[in-house]
Each structure stands twice: as structure tokens, then as C-alpha cells.
Amino acid sequence: MERGFLATAGEGAPSSESAADFERCLRLGRTDLRDDVVFATLTALAGYYAIRADLRRTVQVLESLRAGLEQDRPLFRPVIEARFGAVTWLRGEFDAAAAYLEAATAGMAAMDQQQIETLWFQPNDPAATAYVYLALLAMVRGDLTGAAEDLTKAAHRAEQLGFPQGQYSDAYTRFANIWLCIEADQLERAEVLVAELTEQAERHGFDLWRLVGATEQVTVEALAALSATAHVDPHALSPHIAAVTTLVDTLHKLELNGYVTFFDGVLGRLLIAAGHCDSARARLDSALQLAEDTGMHFYDAELLRLRARTHTEPRMRQADLSAALELARRQGATLFELRAALDDFEFRGQSASPGVVDAISRFAAGSAFPEVARAEEMLR
Numbered sequence: 001m002e003r004g005f006l007a008t009a010g011e012g013a014p015s016s017e018s019a020a021d022f023e024r025c026l027r028l029g030r031t032d033l034r035d036d037v038v039f040a041t042l043t044a045l046a047g048y049y050a051i052r053a054d055l056r057r058t059v060q061v062l063e064s065l066r067a068g069l070e071q072d073r074p075l076f077r078p079v080i081e082a083r084f085g086a087v088t089w090l091r092g093e094f095d096a097a098a099a100y101l102e103a104a105t106a107g108m109a110a111m112d113q114q115q116i117e118t119l120w121f122q123p124n125d126p127a128a129t130a131y132v133y134l135a136l137l138a139m140v141r142g143d144l145t146g147a148a149e150d151l152t153k154a155a156h157r158a159e160q161l162g163f164p165q166g167q168y169s170d171a172y173t174r175f176a177n178i179w180l181c182i183e184a185d186q187l188e189r190a191e192v193l194v195a196e197l198t199e200q201a202e203r204h205g206f207d208l209w210r211l212v213g214a215t216e217q218v219t220v221e222a223l224a225a226l227s228a229t230a231h232v233d234p235h236a237l238s239p240h241i242a243a244v245t246t247l248v249d250t251l252h253k254l255e256l257n258g259y260v261t262f263f264d265g266v267l268g269r270l271l272i273a274a275g276h277c278d279s280a281r282a283r284l285d286s287a288l289q290l291a292e293d294t295g296m297h298f299y300d301a302e303l304l305r306l307r308a309r310t311h312t313e314p315r316m317r318q319a320d321l322s323a324a325l326e327l328a329r330r331q332g333a334t335l336f337e338l339r340a341a342l343d344d345f346e347f348r349g350q351s352a353s354p355g356v357v358d359a360i361s362r363f364a365a366g367s368a369f370p371e372v373a374r375a376e377e378m379l380r
Helices: 003-009 016-028 036-051 055-069 074-090 094-109 113-119 126-140 144-159 165-183 187-204 207-227 234-253 260-273 277-294 300-308 314-331 334-360 370-378
Strands: none
Touching: 036 055, 036 074, 055 074, 074 094, 074 126, 094 126, 126 144, 126 165, 126 334, 144 165, 165 187, 165 207, 187 207, 207 234, 207 260, 234 260, 260 277, 260 300, 277 300, 300 314, 300 334, 314 334, 334 370
């Protein structure tokens, strides 16, 4: 396995040439999953595809691995189920992801760490990663407390591991924590975590987390500038938009597509705030097309909601808002549903209030997401 690629792609995956070799092996039926090297490399190949959001190939490899578990490696099933959980979350199939991830974390708790290390030649620990995805699942469901608890479990898991798994998994946890803070509008906390992630990536030479940390840093800075004043100065926002655009486009060029539609959504939000609605719509259209091409639909409801704000024609705006609401409800993405319902209320007034009431009813009492307070204020 190429250790240089480890630092670049961050998933312990083989190079593109190695990936092609193993694809040929799969087609020719020459993979023997009783061979430790084959089994370990295929788990890495699944990571290689996942980080590029090539979810069809990810599932193909995972299904091959799961088929080999029945006879030869039944104890390794929770690790593969955790991978399925990650893929289904990326596809926006949140209920299915929950079932996979909850079963995986329960199963891995009973596994001997040495069993995992024998066949897991990747820096991201599978148990810590499963807790990160459970946190992201809680986030889209509007459960800020639950998300924080799962991230604490991921961090605790990382503390128990040696290098590079421990430090790398901790960096992954910080990435997700920053994302959570951005969604909850806790930007000061996000700034602290970004500094920690950047320092950690520099100290350990984690190239992927250098890039992701830099992208999150300019994102947080841009959103802080946006929220600093009630009246947006497009000229003041322009340098922030340029910085975010440069790094998000770098992620696209490197085909590091996992999660990238979230950053596209942030960029669309910034462009809308600066009055560049045509550019924002083009960015959001591109993100939705990537989601269609890859099957990575976890952020589609937000992309549709934001695109609605770029339209001047009421029917087009309402069409996107209705689509965002319907999708968020179908996915069980309560946070995104409430945001779309609030935008609908802003657009149509009291006639849209039932949607707000319905969405807010699924939040836990005392939820710290700012959308909840905004909804309660609107409904008074």
C-alpha cells in the first residue's frame, strides 16, 4: 500500500493505479477474501471510492467484502456495516444509516482492537468514524445534544489509539465538530476548533486535514463576516467569497468530493448575501448535478432551499422550496425541513405556518439550534 497516498487522500486508500488493478480483479473474480492482503486492500479501496463520493463502486466493494464475511471473517462484520452506514448517510438515507451505525458501534464494542488492527491498514479508526457519522446523523435530525455526545465518544475512542489512527481519527472528529458548530451558528467555538485542527494537521503531516482545515477556516471567517452586521457590504464580503471559492474548487479538482456539497452550499449562501444570485444559482446547480452523478444526496434539501433564494420568479422559488421541504421530510432531516419551512413562511406568510409547526414539533425541548428560537418567535 502506498504510504504517500495515505497522507494525501487521508483514507489509507491505494493509488488510482492500484484501484484500477483491483477493479480488474473484481471483474475477473480473482479476489480470494481469505487472503489477508486482499481483504485489507479491498477495505482501503472502499475508502478510496468513498472519499471521492463514487458511491456505486464503494457499495460494489463493500458487498464483495460482506459476502466474504459469512464463511471466513464473521467477526469483522461490524466494521463493514459501519462502512455501509457511512455510504447510506452520504446518500441521504438517514434511517438506514442509523440502523447500520448503531449495529456497527455495538458490534465493534465487543471486538478486540487487535482484531481490527490486523486487517485495517488505514489511519481512520472504524469505530471512531462510526461515532462521527452518528453525530452527523443527529445533526441533520436537529439533535444538537446527541451530536455532541457522539462526537465525545469518537474523541474518547481516538484517545485510546496509537499513531496514526488516534491522531488522524481525532482530526476527523474535529472536522465534524466544526461542521456542527457552523450549522448551529456557534462560530466562535468553530474558530477555536479550526485552529486546533490546523495545528494538529501541520504537526502530524496530515495533508488532507491541512486542506480541509484551511477550507473550514475561510468558511468560518466568511460566515463570521456575514453575521457581523445586519447590512451586508458586498465589497467587504468579496475577499471571503474569493478565498472560499479557491479552496472549494481545489477540493473539486482533487476529486475529494465527500462532503463537498456542504461547502458548495455555504458558498451559495455567501454569493446570495452579496447579491450575486446568478453565480449562486450556477454553484448550487453544479452541486446538485454532482449529487445526481454520485448519489451523494445528504445536502440536497439545503441546496434546493438556497437555490430558491436565487429566483426572482415566485413560481420557481416556490417549486424549489416545496422540493426542499418534501425531500427533507422524506429523509427525516428535521433541521433542513425547519429551515425550508421558515423560508416558506418568510415567502408566503401565515399560510405556511403549519409547516413550521410540524417541523418544530420534532425538535427536543430546549434545542440550541437557532432556527428553533426563530420559529418560536415567528409563531407568537
